[in-house]
Each structure stands twice: as structure tokens, then as C-alpha cells.
Amino acid sequence: MSTNGRVPCDLLIAAGWVVPVEPHGVVLRDHAVAVRDGRIVALGEREALLARYEADACVLRPEAILLPGLVNAHTHNPMTLMRGVADDLPLHEWLTGHIWPIEGAVMGPAFVADGVELAVAEMLRGGTTCCNESYFYPDVQAATYARLGFRAVVGLPYIDFPTAWARSAQEYFDKALEVHDNYRGHPLVRTAFAPHAPYTVSDEAFERIRMLADQLDLQVHCHVHETAREVEEGRRQHGVRPLARLDRLGLLSDRLIAVHMTQLNDAEIELCARRGVHVVHCPESNLKLASGFCPVERLRRAGVHLALGTDGCASNNDLDMIGEMRTAALLAKGVAADAAALDAPHALRMATLGGARALGLEAEIGSIEVGKQADLFLLAQDGIEAVPCFEAISQVVYAGARSQVTDVWVAGRRRLADGALVDIDTAALRARAREWQQRIAALPRGGAA
Amino acid sequence: MSTNGRVPCDLLIAAGWVVPVEPHGVVLRDHAVAVRDGRIVALGEREALLARYEADACVLRPEAILLPGLVNAHTHNPMTLMRGVADDLPLHEWLTGHIWPIEGAVMGPAFVADGVELAVAEMLRGGTTCCNESYFYPDVQAATYARLGFRAVVGLPYIDFPTAWARSAQEYFDKALEVHDNYRGHPLVRTAFAPHAPYTVSDEAFERIRMLADQLDLQVHCHVHETAREVEEGRRQHGVRPLARLDRLGLLSDRLIAVHMTQLNDAEIELCARRGVHVVHCPESNLKLASGFCPVERLRRAGVHLALGTDGCASNNDLDMIGEMRTAALLAKGVAADAAALDAPHALRMATLGGARALGLEAEIGSIEVGKQADLFLLAQDGIEAVPCFEAISQVVYAGARSQVTDVWVAGRRRLADGALVDIDTAALRARAREWQQRIAALPRGGAA
Numbered sequence: 001m002s003t004n005g006r007v008p009c010d011l012l013i014a015a016g017w018v019v020p021v022e023p024h025g026v027v028l029r030d031h032a033v034a035v036r037d038g039r040i041v042a043l044g045e046r047e048a049l050l051a052r053y054e055a056d057a058c059v060l061r062p063e064a065i066l067l068p069g070l071v072n073a074h075t076h077n078p079m080t081l082m083r084g085v086a087d088d089l090p091l092h093e094w095l096t097g098h099i100w101p102i103e104g105a106v107m108g109p110a111f112v113a114d115g116v117e118l119a120v121a122e123m124l125r126g127g128t129t130c131c132n133e134s135y136f137y138p139d140v141q142a143a144t145y146a147r148l149g150f151r152a153v154v155g156l157p158y159i160d161f162p163t164a165w166a167r168s169a170q171e172y173f174d175k176a177l178e179v180h181d182n183y184r185g186h187p188l189v190r191t192a193f194a195p196h197a198p199y200t201v202s203d204e205a206f207e208r209i210r211m212l213a214d215q216l217d218l219q220v221h222c223h224v225h226e227t228a229r230e231v232e233e234g235r236r237q238h239g240v241r242p243l244a245r246l247d248r249l250g251l252l253s254d255r256l257i258a259v260h261m262t263q264l265n266d267a268e269i270e271l272c273a274r275r276g277v278h279v280v281h282c283p284e285s286n287l288k289l290a291s292g293f294c295p296v297e298r299l300r301r302a303g304v305h306l307a308l309g310t311d312g313c314a315s316n317n318d319l320d321m322i323g324e325m326r327t328a329a330l331l332a333k334g335v336a337a338d339a340a341a342l343d344a345p346h347a348l349r350m351a352t353l354g355g356a357r358a359l360g361l362e363a364e365i366g367s368i369e370v371g372k373q374a375d376l377f378l379l380a381q382d383g384i385e386a387v388p389c390f391e392a393i394s395q396v397v398y399a400g401a402r403s404q405v406t407d408v409w410v411a412g413r414r415r416l417a418d419g420a421l422v423d424i425d426t427a428a429l430r431a432r433a434r435e436w437q438q439r440i441a442a443l444p445r446g447g448a449a
Numbered sequence: 450m451s452t453n454g455r456v457p458c459d460l461l462i463a464a465g466w467v468v469p470v471e472p473h474g475v476v477l478r479d480h481a482v483a484v485r486d487g488r489i490v491a492l493g494e495r496e497a498l499l500a501r502y503e504a505d506a507c508v509l510r511p512e513a514i515l516l517p518g519l520v521n522a523h524t525h526n527p528m529t530l531m532r533g534v535a536d537d538l539p540l541h542e543w544l545t546g547h548i549w550p551i552e553g554a555v556m557g558p559a560f561v562a563d564g565v566e567l568a569v570a571e572m573l574r575g576g577t578t579c580c581n582e583s584y585f586y587p588d589v590q591a592a593t594y595a596r597l598g599f600r601a602v603v604g605l606p607y608i609d610f611p612t613a614w615a616r617s618a619q620e621y622f623d624k625a626l627e628v629h630d631n632y633r634g635h636p637l638v639r640t641a642f643a644p645h646a647p648y649t650v651s652d653e654a655f656e657r658i659r660m661l662a663d664q665l666d667l668q669v670h671c672h673v674h675e676t677a678r679e680v681e682e683g684r685r686q687h688g689v690r691p692l693a694r695l696d697r698l699g700l701l702s703d704r705l706i707a708v709h710m711t712q713l714n715d716a717e718i719e720l721c722a723r724r725g726v727h728v729v730h731c732p733e734s735n736l737k738l739a740s741g742f743c744p745v746e747r748l749r750r751a752g753v754h755l756a757l758g759t760d761g762c763a764s765n766n767d768l769d770m771i772g773e774m775r776t777a778a779l780l781a782k783g784v785a786a787d788a789a790a791l792d793a794p795h796a797l798r799m800a801t802l803g804g805a806r807a808l809g810l811e812a813e814i815g816s817i818e819v820g821k822q823a824d825l826f827l828l829a830q831d832g833i834e835a836v837p838c839f840e841a842i843s844q845v846v847y848a849g850a851r852s853q854v855t856d857v858w859v860a861g862r863r864r865l866a867d868g869a870l871v872d873i874d875t876a877a878l879r880a881r882a883r884e885w886q887q888r889i890a891a892l893p894r895g896g897a898a
Contacts (some may be wrong), residue, residue, distance in 0.1 A: 058453075083836075087843040088778075088792035120832045211712040287779035290788040318834060327776070330736035331539075331783075339739040343537035384570045385767060387532075387879050388886030393538040398737075398766040403852030428834050434767030 005055075011035040011412060012055035014046040015066035015378060017392040021352045022367035023347040027392045031064065035374040038187075038412035043368055057414075059407060061380040064341030065392055067348075068368050069129025069151075069375035069408065070321040071355025073280040074221075074259045074309025076116030076135045078107075080122065081436045083313040086445075091289050098445050099314055103441050106436070107164050108275035112137040114432050115145040122319045123422050124150070126402035127377035129410045132280075132309065132359055134194040134221055136165035138179045142189045148423065149413050151375065155194025155221050156180060158209065160202055169205060173212075183277065187411065192257070192359070197223040198242035199230050206249045219255050219360050222246075225268075226260035227291045244270050252277055257358045259309065260285075263300075267304045269295070278305045278358035279349065283327045285311030296332045298303070307349040307358040316421045322379075322402045326353045327395050344397035357390060374412040380404045453503075460484040460861060463495045463506035464515035464827060466841040470801045471816035474794040476841045482515065484823040487636075487861035492817055506863075508856060512831040514841055516797075517816050518578025518600075518802025518824035518857065519770040522729040523670075523708045523758025525566030525584045527556075529571065530885045532762040535894075540738050547894050548763055554892050555885070556613050561586040563881050565593040570873050571768045573599070575827035575851035578859045581706065581729075581758065581808055583643040583670055585614035587628045591638045597872065598862050600824060602808045604643025604670050605629060607658065609651055618654060620778070622661075629665060636860065637801045641706070643810070646672040647691035668704050669810050671695075674717075675709035678739045692717050701726055706807050709734075710748075710759065711741030718744070718751045727807035730799065732776045734760030736816045745781045746790040747879050756797040756807040771828075771851045774800045778846050793846035822863035829853045 014032035020043065032049040034042040042049055086098035112135065123131060133141055134155035145152040156176035166172040180191045193209045195201040201209075201222075213220050225231055225242060234242040243264075246252055252268060254276030261279045264272075272279065281294050300306060308328055310319050325347045332342035356366025365375045375417045379400060381389060385403070408416035415422050461499070463481035469492065481498040483491040491498055535547035542799075561584065572580060582590055583604035585723060596602040605625035606614060615621040629640045642658045644650040650658075650671075662669050674680055674691060683691040695701055703725030710728045713721075721728065730743050750873025757777055759768050774796045781791035814824045828849060831839060838844045857865035864871050 081837060083839075084843045084847055085839050086839075087840065087847060088789055094788065118833060118836070123831075125834070156700055185673060213543050229679070284779055287783040288788065290782040290786050290790070292786075293783060317843070323772075327779070330733055330776070331780075333739040334742060334780075335739075337739050339539050339543065339737065341739070343737040381572075382565060382879075384875050384879060384882075385574070387882035388530060388534075388889070390532075390534050390886065390890060391536065394533045394766070398533055401850065401852060403850060426833050430831075430833060433833075433836035437839065440837070441839060 006054035009034045009036045009041060009053045009055050011374070012049060012053050012058045013059045013066060013378070014050065014061065014139070015064050016062045016370065016381065017065040018043070019065060019393055019396070020368035021065050021068050021349060022369055024349065025393065033368060033376065034373070035412045038374055040368060040372050040374050042372050043370060061378055064380050064406065065396060066368070066376060066377045066378055067127065067396065068352045068366055069377055069410065070127050070130050070351050071307070071359065071366060072123065072131040072309055072319065073257065073307035073355040074282055074311055074357050075119065075131045075133055075319065076312030077119035077131065077141070078082065078112040078135050078317065079312035079314045080119040081111065081115040081433060082440065084317045085314055085440060086305055087317070089094055093290070101445055102440055102443055106218050106440060107136060109137055111436065112140040113144050114436060117148065118429055118433050119270065119319055119427065120145070120148045120150045121429060124190070124408050124416045124421060125323060125405060126320050127318065127373040127379065127405040127408060128321050129408060130355070130359070130361070130365060131439050132192070132221060132355070136163055138191065139182070142179060142183050146186065146189050149188065149410055150413060151188045151410055153190045153192050153219070154179070154183070154189055157194050157196065159196040159200050171210065177385050180218070181296045183268050192219040192221045194221045197226070197230070198234055198245060204247060206246070206251060210250050213255055214262055219257055219358070220251060220373055221257040221259070223260055224258040225263040228263050230247065231263045243271070247271065247275070254278065258296065260291060262286055262294045269298055269304065272299070273302045273304045276305065278307055278308045280307045280308045280358060281328055282311040284324060284332045285315040288315050293331070293335045295335065296328065297336035297338065300342065300346060304353060305357055306350045307355040321351055322396070322400045326400070331392055337381065344394045346394055347397050374409050376409045377405055378407040380406050455503035456501055458483045458485045458490060458502045458504050460506045461498060461502050462508045462515060462825065462827070463499065463510065465511045465523065465830065466514040467492070467817065468514060468516050468797070468845070469817040470517050470798060471818055473798065474842065479533055480694065482817060482823070482825065483651055484688050487823055489815040489817060489819050489821050489823050492819060495873070503690070504659055513827045513829050513855065514845060515817070515825060515827055517801045518682040518814065518826055518859065519576050519800050520756070520808065520815060521572065521577050521580040521758055522706065522756035522772050522804040522807050523760055524568065524580045524582055524768065525569035525761030526580065526582055526590070527584050528763045529568040529768065530564040530763035530882060531889065532600055533766045534763055534889060536766070543738070547575055550894055551889055551892055555889060558586055560750045560885065561589040562593050563885060565590050565852050566873065567878055567882055568768055569594070569597045569599045570870055570875065570878060572867045573857050573870060575612065575769050575771060576828065576857060577768065577770045578824040578826065578857060579804070579810070579814060581641070581804070585612055587746055588631070591628060591632050595635065598637065598864060600637045600814070600859055602639045602668070603628070605640055606643050606645065607654055608645040609654065609705045619655045622657065641668040641670045645695060646675070646679070647683055655695070655700060656839050657762060657893060659699050662704055669700060670708070672709055673707040673788065674712040677712050680712045692720070692820060696720065703727065709740060709743065711735055711743045713744055714779065718747055718753065721748070722751045722753045725754065725757055729756045729758045729776055729807060731758045731760040733773060733782045733783040734764040736898065742780070742784045744784065745777065746785040746787065749791065749795065754803060754806055755799045756804040769851050771845070771849050774846050779844050793843045796846050797842055823858050825858045826854055827856040829855050860887060874895050
């Protein structure tokens with residue numbers, strides 16, 4: 001394969017701008033990335049890399065920005081089939097009158113497989129290459145992600161009541177360990193424990209999860225301090241706020257992926273920083289469900305690890321991480337009353353390396369660095385919405401849109417090519433989504449439990 | 450032209466969903482609109498209209514939503530050439546160290562013409578058909594909107610200090626009246642007075658504007674209560690808060706288009722409702738500049754007229770009214786701590802009929818009703834991001850994107866056809882924007898005044 005002394009590689013991508021995320025805030029003009037065996041083997045000036053490498057495939061985009069794939073650090077992807085199913089409702093009515101009854105009627109392997117495939121299609125079209133999943137049927141999820149060549153950390157669900165997935169605590173744990181075992185060493189799919197939330201998980205189960213997570217070296221993905229009501233009820237029931245209870249149970253560590261965290265006092269922020277807890281900010285879901293405002297800028301200044309997630313499609317209503325970055329960056333300024341809060345480079349970092357770190361994958365993904373997996377995407381800048389461009393990272397965060405995403409690679413495999421999904425039959429997928437829509441629309445709903 | 454007894458018309462548009470906005474919250478399945486001489490002459494079931502009308506042009510879109518054109522009720526469109534020029538900075542440094550020095554160096558007829566053309570291109574591609582403009586060189590703006598066939602209310606600027614546009618109070622008024630006179634009776638371009646803000650306009654000038662606005666039947670477009678600092682300084686200087694001062698000067702009426710309004714107590718909200726004041730909410734600009742939170746839901750419940758705007762591109766950084774609706778609907782829930790606040794139909798109403806009403810154009814635009822101007826757009830629903838669809842208006846607001854906009858008409862003239870701009874040379878426009886970018890990037894900046 002070597003020609004004229006050039007080094008062979010599988011893929012070479014050159015772009016007008018390359019934003020590696022690490023080093024922080026850097027923008028490289030007219031650079032390129034060489035990929036071999038799914039990994040980045042070189043990052044350098046375009047002309048130098050074109051001269052040095054003989055690539056099987058070459059993608060040259062002078063009018064595009066190359067970025068590391070986005071990491072959606074909190075999703076319930078099967079719920080993509082419930083996009084917009086019950087909007088503009090008070091939280092309790094939304095959950096008990098709509099979401100739970102629908103899930104009770106439709107949840108099963110077919111629903112989970114179709115929902116995950118629809119989500120993968122949407123995520124890829126938006127530059128997302130990895131997600132952190134929390135839902136039932138992790139076996140079906142894992143098989144779907146693996147089949148579609150999408151990187152995922154699949155949550156092993158635990159909740160203190162029976163569901164279609166498991167009838168008892170023992171069955172939750174048995175099935176969790178089985179799924180974990182089936183995907184040990186898988187190149188794309190990993191697992192994490194996913195206890196639902198402090199108000200739905202007993203001390204006993206949390207302790208068992210902590211012990212198993214340590215033994216198996218797994219992260220623990222949990223909704224924490226999502227609403228004021230949850231915190232107050234937790235305090236009444238357990239004598240302390242949920243974060244303090246989790247700390248007492250040994251769960252506050254860099255294994256914990258704490259999602260939402262809208263209710264935090266200064267001492268709790270300090271504690272999370274000290275323990276190395278990862279906080280996943282879901283600004284659009286928090287707004288839509290009126291859960292409260294996560295104090296992102298205070299967390300950042302305290303040194304807490306930050307990641308970004310969309311949450312499920314029933315409370316967002318999309319899986320658009322570029323839009324989510326923008327909402328995060330804008331909202332942080334309003335909440336902090338400081339126009340300099342959460343600047344564009346930090347918002348992008350949350351959506352890439354911050355997510356990778358939360359998932360324990362920072363050695364593999366989250367930035368464009370030699371040796372890392374080639375999880376990458378191109379954002380076209382050839383439209384009239386992309387001019388002028390004074391600062392590329394600002395442009396991505398404040399004026400970027402997922403419709404500008406043209407090409408996506410996961411571990412060096414092209415999953416989106418010139419805007420078209422590879423290996424996904426979109427017409428068939430849309431037809432299946434419409435079938436679920438009809439089935440869900442026909443269900444009786446509306447009564448509060 | 451009449452064939453088989455069919456009635457001739459210029460244009461017939463049929464869509465899978467038609468959202469007329471008036472009646473409120475209604476979604477019509479498989480309906481069509483017939484247009485003649487720029488106006489809507491019929492709205493009815495698709496098959497009935499196809500049978501009744503013989504149209505010169507027919508656009509059939511079963512997988513799209515037809516909506517009234519969006520009304521951007523507060524913009525500074527020439528600033529589109531300053532998109533992202535100075536992000537993530539504290540407000541004072543942003544304004545005095547960047548925005549004002551740049552404007553001082555570049556502002557003139559060429560800058561205004563190019564900025565407005567870039568803005569029109571971006572607005573059309575996002576379904577916006579009308580804007581309410583506030584900037585210098587209204588003569589150049591007006592000529593550009595008229596040339597491009599875009600509907601606009603052009604602000605006649607007034608500020609208490611000399612600018613490139615006018616050197617004295619008298620010159621501001623003389624030029625304002627001249628521009629107003631030149632566009633009297635124009636089918637697309639109207640004028641309004643645009644005093645900058647209470648802190649930059651004297652009592653004398655406000656009184657003159659009020660008198661002239663009454664005589665000429667013009668709206669008054671003004672930034673009001675944008676920040677806490679402005680309100681406090683106004684109170685110190687005039688003894689009362691700016692809104693009270695404006696009321697004393699006779700300006701609080703349904704002529705007033707009050708933009709931002711982030712600082713409002715209950716009495717002020719009641720007063721605005723009583724006086725018929727129009728409030729333009731600019732949520733993304735308010736967040737980005739950390740100006741405060743406009744209490745949209747409280748205003749809505751009090752019966753205050755609401756409209757929506759993007760503000761200029763230097764504080765947004767786009768002119769995307771679909772995104773702005775979404776931000777408005779989400780943020781209102783967070784601010785009101787109520788997931789039922791500002792539901793999707795109300796957010797859409799702000800962005801259409803609410804804007805039309807603020808501009809005094811509610812008899813002409815803002816909804817799909819027989820007799821109104823055919824300002825319309827189609828939002829494609831054929832992507833995987835658009836399934837499932839349980840509720841069309843929710844889908845537009847919470848899962849819609851301007852990239853789905855395929856076709857736009859202003860007064861029945863097609864301005865966007867299958868995603869391509871009519872009458873705008875986008876390559877040339879991009880090149881001119883890049884030239885301004887280079888010129889602006891080379892300017893000395895950064896010192897706070």
C-alpha cells in the first residue's frame with residue numbers, strides 16, 4: 001500500500017477548522033486527521049499529512065469544522081418513540097397520567113429495539129457518537145447499539161418495584177450481571193449500573209450496587225436531586241437530603257454519574273468536587289419539566305466534573321446535543337447573572353471530553369488526540385447562516401445546528417456520509433415509528449395515578 | 450383561465466397539516482390554501498380546494514406543516530455581519546469594548562445594505578416573513594427590504610447623541626420623517642419610531658415622538674427595562690422607574706412595542722395590561738447577555754400582548770425564530786416553575802399573530818385567514834427527527850428546526866423554493882460577508898470605554 005514512501009492509513013479527513021477540545025479552546029486552521037484501525041494516528045497541518053499518508057479514503061472539507069463526536073451523557077433512547085407524547089403538562093400529571101401508562105402498555109423488546117434504532121439515526125445525524133443509556137431491556141439496547149456500530153454505555157436498570165424487565169430485586173441483579181457479562185470486552189458497548197433515583201431505590205440495593213460497581217469497575221448512573229420535592233421528601237423519609245444519604249452509602253465518588261442536580265447548596269457542591277462526582281446537566285429537560293436550574297457555573301468554578309445530556313425525547317423533545325450545548329451555555333449565563341459564565345469552549349468540553357470522563361472513557365474518546373478512537377464529525381460551514389465566522393468554537397455553540405452535520409465516524413467507521421445514514425433504512429424506520437405512534441395514540445390516558 | 454367551471458387563482462398550497470394560528474390551537478389535517486393577488490382567498494380541505502380552484506402554481510406537501518410566516522418582532526439586522534464577534538463577555542465590556550467601536554468603524558450604507566441582505570436570506574430560510582427593525586440608516590434598510598420582497602417595519606432611530614446617521618435631534622427627526630414619507634403606502638415596508646431606550650432618550654424627544662406617532666399613526670419601538678442596572682439608574686436620575694417615566698410622558702399605550710422587559714413588578718405588569726402595551730420577549734439575547742428573565746407567563750396571564758424577537762445577531766447569534774419559540778416555551782416553564790407555562794400554541798402565537806399585532810399589522814398578517822396576506826411557510830416532516838408526531842404544534846415548537854423549512858411566500862410571492870433562495874445570490878452574499886468579517890477582525894478592540 002505504501003507509495004513513494006508514504007505511510008498507509010485507512011482514512012484521512014482534512015477540514016478548514018479542527019477543534020481537538022484538548023488542548024482546551026484551541027482551533028487549528030486547515031488541519032487533518034489520519035486514522036488507522038479505528039484510531040487516530042496523526043493530527044497535523046493538512047498539507048503535511050496529505051504528503052505523509054497514503055489513505056484508502058480521503059475526505060477534504062475546507063468549509064467545515066472537524067470535531068470529536070458528541071457524548072450524550074444521559075438518555076432514555078427507547079423513549080424516542082414517545083417524542084412529544086404529552087407536552088406542557090405539570091410533572092406529576094405528565095408522569096402518572098401519560099408516561100407510565102404508555103410505558104406499561106408498550107414496553108418490551110420490540111419497543112426498545114425500534115426506539116434505540118430511531119435514536120441512533122437521530123444522534124448520528126446530530127454529530128453524537130456515544131450515549132449513556134438508562135432504560136429497561138439493556139440486553140436489547142446493547143444488541144441494537146452493537147448492530148448499528150454506535151458507541152454506548154448501557155445502563156443496567158434497578159428500581160424498587162417490578163417492571164416488564166424484572167419482577168424482584170434479585171432478578172434485576174441477576175439480569176444486570178448477565179448483560180454485563182455478555183458485553184465484557186466489547187469494542188463499542190459497555191455497561192454501567194443505573195439505579196433509577198434515591199426515591200425509588202432502597203439503601204440495601206444501593207449498597208449492593210456500590211459493592212458490585214467496585215468489583216466490576218463500573219460507573220453508577222443515577223438521577224439525583226432532580227426536583228425540590230424529591231429532595232424534601234428524601235429528607236423527611238431518611239433524615240438527610242438524598243446526596244448526604246448517597247454519601248453515607250459510599251456512592252459519592254468518581255464512579256457516580258449524577259444526573260440533573262438542580263437542587264444544590266454550597267456544601268453539596270464542595271462535597272461533589274471533593275468526591276470527584278460527575279454531574280450531567282440536562283438543561284432542556286430541566287426547563288421543560290420545570291425541575292429547577294442546575295447551578296452549572298458554580299459547579300464549574302468549584303471544580304466539579306461536568307457532562308451534558310438531552311434526557312429522553314419525551315421531555316426535550318429531541319436528541320440534539322448541539323442545541324443542548326447552546327441551551328446550556330445560554331442558560332448558565334442567565335442563572336449565574338453573568339454573561340461570561342460557561343463560555344463556548346467549556347460548553348463544548350462538557351459535551352465531549354466531560355461526557356467521556358463521566359463514562360470512564362476519557363482515555364478512548366472525547367477529544368481529537370493521537371491514540372484515541374476516531375469518533376469524529378464534520379460540521380459544514382458553507383451556508384449563509386455560517387457567515388461571518390469570527391471564532392469557530394463560538395460558531396459551533398451559538399450558531400451551529402445539527403442540520404450542518406454531514407459526516408460522522410464511530411471508531412473510524414463512517415456512519416453518516418454526506419448527510420445519509422449508512423446501514424440504516426430510514427424509510428422503514430420512519431414507518432415503524434409511525435406504527436408505534438398509532439398504537440400509543442390509541443391508548444387510554446389522562447387519569448392521574 | 451377558468452376550466453370546467455373552476456375558479457382561477459395564482460397559487461394553491463396543500464399540506465398534511467395546516468396550523469392557521471387563528472382559531473387558537475387548531476390543526477387542520479390535509480388542508481389547502483388558495484392565493485390570488487397576494488392574498489389568501491380560501492382555506493379548506495385539500496380535495497375540495499383542488500376541485501374548486503384552477504391554480505397557476507400548485508405545491509402539494511403531504512409530509513409538511515403549513516404555517517403563517519413568523520414575525521421577528523425585534524431585530525438589528527445589519528448586525529448580522531457581527532454574528533459572534535464578541536461572545537462570552539460581561540455586558541459592559543461587550544458593548545463598550547467591542548460592539549460600539551466596531552459600529553463606529555464600519556457603520557454606513559454599505560454595511561447596512563449587506564447586513565440586511567444577509568439577514569433576509571437567513572430569515573427566509575427559517576420561515577420568517579416579517580421583521581421589526583431598529584438600526585441606523587432606515588432609508589438603506591427600507592430600500593433593501595423592498596428590493597428583496599421582504600416585509601418589514603423599519604425603525605426610525607432616535608438616540609440623544611450624534612451618530613453616522615444623524616448629528617442632532619433635529620436631524621434625527623427630519624430624516625425620520627423623510628423616510629416615513631418615502632414609504633407611505635408601500636405594500637411591504639412600513640415605518641415605526643424607534644427611540645433607543647429610556648436611558649438614551651430625553652423627555653423632550655420622547656414627547657415629540659409620542660405626538661408624531663399619534664399624528665402619523667405609527668408604532669413606537671423601544672428597549673425598556675432590559676437590565677436591573679438600567680432600571681436602578683433610571684430611578685436615580687428621574688425619581689421613578691423607566692416604565693413610570695414613559696407612562697408620565699404618555700407613551701404607555703398599544704402603540705408601544707416594549708422590548709426585553711426583564712425587570713417588572715406586579716403593578717407594572719398590570720399597568721402594561723391596562724395600557725395595551727406590546728411586550729417583545731427576546732429570551733436568547735436576555736440569557737446570553739445575562740440581562741434577567743422576562744416573566745412571560747405572568748405577563749400572559751395578566752393579559753399583556755406578547756410578541757417574540759431574536760434581537761441582533763451579536764447577542765443571539767442567529768435569526769432563528771423557530772429556535773427562539775422553543776427557547777421561549779422552555780424558559781417560561783423554568784422561570785414560572787410550572788411545566789404547563791407558555792404551552793406550544795401560545796409560543797407559536799407570540800411568534801406570529803402576537804408579532805403582527807405589536808406591529809399594527811394584525812389585519813394583514815400573522816395567521817392563515819381568508820383576506821390576509823399570503824405570508825406562509827412549509828415545514829417538512831419527512832425526516833427521522835420528525836417521527837413520531839402526536840401533536841403538530843408541539844412538534845413545531847419542541848422538535849422543529851429551521852432546516853426543515855422548504856418554501857416561503859411573502860404576499861404570495863415565493864421567496865424560498867425547495868430550500869433555495871429566490872432572487873438572492875448566496876455565493877456573492879457569503880463573499881461579501883467574509884469581506885466584512887476580515888475588515889471587522891482587523892479593527893483594534895478590547896478597551897472598555
